Amino acid sequence: MAIKAYSKAKDGNKKLSTNFRVKEFACTDGSDPIFIDSELVTVLQNIRTHFGKSVTITSAYRTPTKNKAIGGEKYSQHLYGKAADIKVKGATPKQVAAYAEKLLPKKGGIGTYSSFTHIDVRSTKARWKG
Numbered sequence: 001m002a003i004k005a006y007s008k009a010k011d012g013n014k015k016l017s018t019n020f021r022v023k024e025f026a027c028t029d030g031s032d033p034i035f036i037d038s039e040l041v042t043v044l045q046n047i048r049t050h051f052g053k054s055v056t057i058t059s060a061y062r063t064p065t066k067n068k069a070i071g072g073e074k075y076s077q078h079l080y081g082k083a084a085d086i087k088v089k090g091a092t093p094k095q096v097a098a099y100a101e102k103l104l105p106k107k108g109g110i111g112t113y114s115s116f117t118h119i120d121v122r123s124t125k126a127r128w129k130g
Protein backbone atom coordinates (compact mmCIF):
# COMPACT_ATOMS: atom_id res chain seq x y z
CA MET A 1 0.00 0.00 0.00
CA ALA A 2 2.93 2.32 -0.44
CA ILE A 3 4.13 4.33 -3.37
CA LYS A 4 7.89 4.17 -3.71
CA ALA A 5 10.30 6.01 -5.97
CA TYR A 6 12.91 3.94 -7.79
CA SER A 7 15.85 5.00 -9.86
CA LYS A 8 15.61 3.51 -13.33
CA ALA A 9 19.38 3.73 -13.72
CA LYS A 10 20.23 2.19 -10.35
CA ASP A 11 17.30 -0.11 -9.65
CA GLY A 12 16.04 -0.92 -13.17
CA ASN A 13 16.86 -4.61 -12.93
CA LYS A 14 15.70 -4.95 -9.35
CA LYS A 15 12.98 -7.55 -8.86
CA LEU A 16 9.79 -6.24 -7.29
CA SER A 17 8.19 -9.69 -7.26
CA THR A 18 8.83 -13.10 -8.81
CA ASN A 19 8.16 -11.93 -12.36
CA PHE A 20 8.38 -8.13 -12.40
CA ARG A 21 11.31 -5.78 -12.46
CA VAL A 22 11.44 -2.03 -11.81
CA LYS A 23 12.21 -1.08 -15.43
CA GLU A 24 8.96 -2.63 -16.68
CA PHE A 25 7.07 0.15 -14.85
CA ALA A 26 9.12 3.01 -16.32
CA CYS A 27 7.51 5.87 -18.18
CA THR A 28 7.96 5.32 -21.92
CA ASP A 29 9.62 8.75 -22.19
CA GLY A 30 12.67 7.21 -20.50
CA SER A 31 12.55 9.48 -17.45
CA ASP A 32 13.96 8.65 -14.04
CA PRO A 33 12.70 8.19 -11.26
CA ILE A 34 9.86 5.70 -11.55
CA PHE A 35 6.99 5.66 -9.06
CA ILE A 36 5.45 2.29 -8.25
CA ASP A 37 2.78 1.34 -5.72
CA SER A 38 3.62 -1.99 -4.09
CA GLU A 39 -0.06 -2.97 -4.07
CA LEU A 40 -0.13 -2.71 -7.86
CA VAL A 41 2.83 -5.09 -8.06
CA THR A 42 1.01 -7.59 -5.84
CA VAL A 43 -2.09 -7.50 -8.06
CA LEU A 44 -0.04 -7.90 -11.26
CA GLN A 45 1.94 -10.78 -9.78
CA ASN A 46 -1.31 -12.52 -8.81
CA ILE A 47 -2.50 -12.14 -12.42
CA ARG A 48 0.81 -13.47 -13.74
CA THR A 49 0.65 -16.48 -11.41
CA HIS A 50 -3.00 -17.21 -12.16
CA PHE A 51 -2.63 -17.26 -15.95
CA GLY A 52 0.86 -18.73 -15.90
CA LYS A 53 1.75 -16.72 -18.99
CA SER A 54 3.90 -13.69 -19.62
CA VAL A 55 2.41 -10.32 -18.75
CA THR A 56 3.52 -7.33 -20.82
CA ILE A 57 3.14 -3.90 -19.26
CA THR A 58 2.48 -1.47 -22.10
CA SER A 59 2.18 1.58 -19.80
CA ALA A 60 2.59 1.93 -16.04
CA TYR A 61 4.08 5.05 -14.50
CA ARG A 62 3.66 8.24 -16.56
CA THR A 63 5.09 11.65 -15.99
CA PRO A 64 2.54 14.50 -16.22
CA THR A 65 4.13 15.62 -19.51
CA LYS A 66 3.87 12.18 -21.05
CA ASN A 67 0.35 11.68 -19.77
CA LYS A 68 -0.76 14.96 -21.29
CA ALA A 69 0.96 14.17 -24.59
CA ILE A 70 -0.93 10.91 -25.03
CA GLY A 71 -4.26 12.40 -23.97
CA GLY A 72 -4.45 10.62 -20.62
CA GLU A 73 -6.94 11.70 -17.98
CA LYS A 74 -5.87 14.70 -15.92
CA TYR A 75 -5.82 12.75 -12.66
CA SER A 76 -4.91 9.42 -14.20
CA GLN A 77 -3.80 6.77 -11.74
CA HIS A 78 -0.78 6.26 -14.02
CA LEU A 79 0.59 9.57 -12.65
CA TYR A 80 0.77 8.11 -9.16
CA GLY A 81 2.37 4.79 -10.00
CA LYS A 82 -0.90 3.07 -9.17
CA ALA A 83 -1.90 1.87 -12.66
CA ALA A 84 -0.70 -0.44 -15.39
CA ASP A 85 -2.02 -1.32 -18.83
CA ILE A 86 -1.26 -4.97 -19.43
CA LYS A 87 -1.48 -7.73 -21.99
CA VAL A 88 -1.47 -11.36 -20.88
CA LYS A 89 -0.27 -13.86 -23.43
CA GLY A 90 -3.08 -16.16 -24.52
CA ALA A 91 -5.79 -14.33 -22.57
CA THR A 92 -8.29 -11.75 -23.78
CA PRO A 93 -8.58 -8.35 -22.05
CA LYS A 94 -12.03 -9.49 -20.90
CA GLN A 95 -10.60 -12.63 -19.25
CA VAL A 96 -7.91 -10.57 -17.54
CA ALA A 97 -10.53 -8.07 -16.31
CA ALA A 98 -12.70 -10.90 -14.96
CA TYR A 99 -9.82 -12.25 -12.90
CA ALA A 100 -8.81 -8.77 -11.72
CA GLU A 101 -12.38 -8.40 -10.45
CA LYS A 102 -11.72 -11.27 -8.05
CA LEU A 103 -8.59 -9.57 -6.77
CA LEU A 104 -10.21 -6.14 -6.43
CA PRO A 105 -13.87 -6.83 -5.65
CA LYS A 106 -14.59 -3.59 -3.81
CA LYS A 107 -11.99 -1.14 -5.02
CA GLY A 108 -9.51 -0.33 -7.76
CA GLY A 109 -9.98 0.56 -11.39
CA ILE A 110 -10.46 -2.01 -14.15
CA GLY A 111 -10.77 -0.82 -17.72
CA THR A 112 -11.34 -3.30 -20.53
CA TYR A 113 -10.01 -2.19 -23.92
CA SER A 114 -9.81 -4.08 -27.20
CA SER A 115 -6.11 -4.93 -26.91
CA PHE A 116 -5.22 -4.46 -23.23
CA THR A 117 -6.59 -4.24 -19.70
CA HIS A 118 -6.06 -1.23 -17.43
CA ILE A 119 -5.63 -2.14 -13.76
CA ASP A 120 -5.21 0.35 -10.92
CA VAL A 121 -5.27 0.23 -7.13
CA ARG A 122 -7.20 3.41 -6.32
CA SER A 123 -9.13 3.23 -3.03
CA THR A 124 -12.52 3.65 -4.70
CA LYS A 125 -14.12 1.36 -7.27
CA ALA A 126 -14.21 2.18 -10.99
CA ARG A 127 -15.09 -0.01 -13.98
CA TRP A 128 -15.24 0.93 -17.62
CA LYS A 129 -14.84 -0.23 -21.20
CA GLY A 130 -12.54 1.59 -23.55
Ligand SMILES: [Zn+2]
Pocket residue numbers: 059078083084085118119
Ligand atom coordinates in the same frame (compact mmCIF):
# COMPACT_ATOMS: atom_id res chain seq x y z
ZN1 LIG B 1 -4.29 2.77 -18.10
